[in-house]
Amino acid sequence: GGIITQTPKFLIGQEGQKLTLKCQQNFNHDTMYWYRQDSGKGLRLIYYSITENDLQKGDLSEGYDASREKKSSFSLTVTSAQKNEMAVFLCASSRTGQDTQYFGPGTRLLVL
Amino acid sequence: QQQVRQSPQSLTVWEGETAILNCSYEDSTFNYFPWYQQFPGEGPALLISIRSVSDKKEDGRFTIFFNKREKKLSLHITDSQPGDSATYFCAASLSNYNVLYFGSGTKLTVEP
Incomplete structure (x- = not known):
């Protein structure tokens, strides 16, 4: 088995801000x-x-x-956060040749 | 153009009843159709899947019926339990192609 970790769990940003979300997986996918x-x-x-x-x-x-810095990690950057934006960002991974995607718990974004 | 459509948007059934969730797709080359189950605050998890060479797939109380000619499929949940209350996503892709197209989900509530 394995796990996907997403950080942070909650993210509150300001309009126009650059925001980075991180994802780590230990499935070796x-x-x-x-x-x-x-x-x-x-x-x-x-x-x-x-x-x-x-x-x-x-x-x-x-x-x-x-950015895919290494096999186990994948980062996402919101280049300019939009006012009143509210969404959940989900990271997933899969093994080559296998269709099943495994999801992390998500990062909840709110832009004020 | 939305590749995968789901209906209804929400569905309430009584405990013990059969819940029927519907899905249709646009691209006739799609050959892999997973259903994901998502509980509040969690990421989606694969529930059951079917490939286009089959017209039915069963796993316990969960059954997928697939109609290739009409590009439709449905998920039947028999003897529904309150613990089945979740959002269910239908998805479609070309097998081993990585990209999954998700429907907008059906929120199922099972009342005791």
Whole structure:
């Protein structure tokens, strides 16, 4: 088994601020993902990475940067937080050749 | 264009009843369809999945019915329990392709 850890659990930011979210996994999975979850809209893919230093854009990549520093970690940066933005950012990982994605508990973002 | 649609948005059933959650998709090349279950404050977790070569997949009280011609599938939860109260997401992808497209979810409440 393994676990995905996301930090911080809650993040409160100011409009225009650059905010960074971090994700660590100990599954030894190759592929990692960042999703955004808005109430009533399901999960939308922001970025994914199939190996260290690789980045692939999802449908929602505008306004975000990502970094895969090493196999076990994947960071997401909100480049300029939008006022009244409220969402949950979910990190996930999967093994190459396997379809199942394993999710972390999420980071809850609120922008004042 | 939304690739995966779910209905209803919310569903309430009594304990012991069968809950039916519906899903449809756009891309006829999709061949892998997982259902994820999410409890409040947690990340989604894989519940059950089906590949397009099958028309039915059963796992205990959970059954997926798949209609390739109509591009529809449904999740049946028999003998529903209060502990099944959660949000259920249907997703679709090309197997081994990494990118999952999620529906907007169905919030299920099972009343005792």
